[in-house]
Amino acid sequence: MNYTLTISELKDKGYRLTKARKEIVKIFSESKKPLTASEVKKKLIQSGQSVNKTTIYRELKFLDEKKYLKKVYIDPSEVSYESSDLKHHHHLVCEECGKIFVITDCLVNDLEKNIRKKKGFIVRRHNLEFYGICKDCSN
Amino acid sequence: MNYTLTISELKDKGYRLTKARKEIVKIFSESKKPLTASEVKKKLIQSGQSVNKTTIYRELKFLDEKKYLKKVYIDPSEVSYESSDLKHHHHLVCEECGKIFVITDCLVNDLEKNIRKKKGFIVRRHNLEFYGICKDCSN
């Protein structure tokens, strides 16, 4: 994995280690689920940091461009991000309570190979999200 | 198929047949790819209709609620819609030229059954989009 989301990795690459950057890296490396800009802001406030939203958007963009974060489209009204060195996985999104569960099975790879063979389309990435009702909410 | 996107179906259900509604239904029933509100507006203008964006948003919402259209999340900055009586399929989105191709294979059903069994999560729907480089752009 080339893109380990750690302070030392960023330092090695020669990127500046600012307060905001370090804290945002920490937040994503500890988070078990994708986070939106506003969720990141909340977490920063909780940890006593006051960071301007513009800075957060710019930092998310920076980490996305450098491949340390990936965009995840779960809520059409807000983009989420997650660390790109997580093992390949997909999300179960409960339409009742909004909780997000992770599944690590992925049988899409075979499909991608077929697509390449049959259509000449080279798949670089895919999004697969499941929406439904979680165990707790189905009673 | 209960939700055939046609004028006569809407008439049978007792919905009003307005100019905008009829034209939007026509646009979606002829379109081979998902369309955003602004793309619908463009097509309306091309066909000589001037329809307010509010009307378009309300009509998309109406047709979505009545299950004649489905939301498709391809571009995180804009929601797309497509006719819901299309055969189940997924999209190949070229990251170079933006063209959208359709694939009708879907091996996600098995996965959904597993999810239900293993996690107790009842999948209602899923989004699966592939992003990559199309044949024309890979030279």
Add this chain to the structure above:
DNA sequence: ATAATAATGCAAATGAGTTGCTTGTGTCAA
């Protein structure tokens, strides 16, 4: 410590989507 460069904060702008309100138009019954 200092210069060079990148990051920050703030205010203002953008753009998708929504809402309140008034006016216009299909539909149906008489």
Add this chain to the structure above:
DNA sequence: TTGACACAAGCAACTCATTTGCATTATTAT
């Protein structure tokens, strides 16, 4: 055919995520 009523359309103003310009501040190599 007409009138009443409910639903739809248009307009302006609003919301909310995200972006941009610009002046200021912080980080880092020298």
